[in-house]
Amino acid sequence: MKASPRQQLLLLDLQDLDTGTARLTRKRQQIPERAELESFAGEMSDVRERFMSAQRELDGLRADLERIESDVATVAERRQRDERLLEVSTSSKEAQALQSELDTLAHRTAALEDRELELMESVEASETRFASAEAALTELNERRGTLQAAIEAAERAIDSDLARTAKERAGVAAELQRDLLDLYESTRSRVGIGAARLRGNVSEASNMALAPGELSVIRAAAPDEIVFCPGTGAILVRVEEAAA
Known part of the structure; x- marks a missing residue:
């Protein structure tokens, strides 16, 4: 030829x-932030699992505390009712039965309040763990967002160069x-x-x-x-x- x-x-x-x-094209594929973002996969999975575990624990403890608080309120209402009945009772047998029930309710109240205190302490500790896990997840998401923004900016710049190069190539090819x-x-x-x-x-x-x-x-x-x-x-x- x-x-x-x-x-x-x-x-x-x-x-x-x-x-x-x-x-x-290689530069676009090898943007440094892309590799760093991909390395986040394992870390993100661990942090997210830690966050979800802390959330499940906290939700469970709060639910237990709500049940105990409900039981305490129910027992308190029962004691108030028995005390009112005891005040107006004219039967010694009835009064004895009411007093016996009040004693039982008092022990029940003490046990519930002890459990309530334990749960409040557990909830407080769990809230601290949850806050730490939430902060770690938020920080990681922010880092990922920053990297993603950097990748997108780099891609836009490279795509602009690719488009300009393609236009120049078309011009040269047309002369051949x-x-x-x-x-x-x-x-x-x-x-x-x-x-x-x-x-x-x-x-x-x-x-x-x-x-x-x-x-x-x-x-x-x-x-x-x-x-x-x-x-x-x-x-x-x-x-x-x-x-x-």
Whole structure:
């Protein structure tokens, strides 16, 4: 295939833009905050489990305390009723029964109040643990939000660069003759690089010096003849000749 030196130089511009696109794509995938955010998964799971466990414990203790408080109130109402009945009772037998029940209720009240005190202390300790777990979860969510915002900002900047590069690439591609562009694309898809410079005796496709025989064959080719890197198969653009 033949193509003017100017057309061949455009291949280098196209390759530079494709290399830039690949670099930007890797940069987008490797945003530092993304890896840090992904590392949060295990920590977030542990902190969330700690928070939910503390919440379940606190809810259970509060429910137990509410039941005890209800029982205390019920016993208190029963004692008040019996005391009123005892005050107006005219039967010694009835009075004795009421007093016996009052004694039982007094013991019941003491036991309930002791349990109520224990539960109040447990609730207070549980509230402290819950507050600590809640604070840890809030802090982690804030850190995650900060990282997510940084990722989104970086993605917007990179996407802008990608869009600009794509526009520039479309402009360069439009200047290339169709068969040359097709050759470049097929070469790039096959070997990973479409075109590279030949500087002196060094192919930038392989970053190696060509053997004397390989170099003499390439130098003998006409300036508009398409030549290839013997090591990689990429299109070689002879920059000195192309520039001349």
